Amino acid sequence: KAGVTQTPRYLIKTRGQQVTLSCSPISGHRSVSWYQQTPGQGLQFLFEYFSETQRNKGNFPGRFSGRQFSNSRSEMNVSTLELGDSALYLCASSWDSHEAFFGQGTRLTVV
């Protein structure tokens, strides 16, 4: 059974640009959550999608958005990138908020 797949693995963007990250969950999992990890703030919850609907949202500005498709794949978008958005972005999938499984992450660097 394939695990959670995140693409791309690494990304370098310039301030002011926008970026889209992708996450393919484990087959059969309908819940996809996104987390941001930085050295200063640790692991912080961004949002969760379940059956194409945003079910939970963390405390992040509106520049961070996401969506989920009918095949449960999810994308997150960050617009107007700032230096502070540099982080490891982790995606997790689960079967309706039970045990979560994480992908390898996307490491975003904003210069």
Place this chain on the structure above:
Amino acid sequence: GIQVEQSPPDLILQEGANSTLRCNFSDSVNNLQWFHQNPWGQLINLFYIPSGTKQNGRLSATTVATERYSLLYISSSQTTDSGVYFCAVGSSGNTPLVFGKGTRLSVIA
């Protein structure tokens, strides 16, 4: 929201030693997981343990939900056990996982 505290923040061990990592949480939980973050950043599932005791090889975990803590035991540690260990909890219903700040373990040969 629920608070999660992990201790100790840092731990240095000689290879072969045993260790206990602790996770305290401030409210009742219906989900508790232990992860090991590898050097490339991926969170590796160790245990899904909202209550009770589980063992997997040299690792075991116990959650005492009524007293709001969980323990991760690592026996006969190896250098490959080095890394950051996270505890994450979900408090009720479909609430997202809240992570502790982690315990950074260094095992020295």
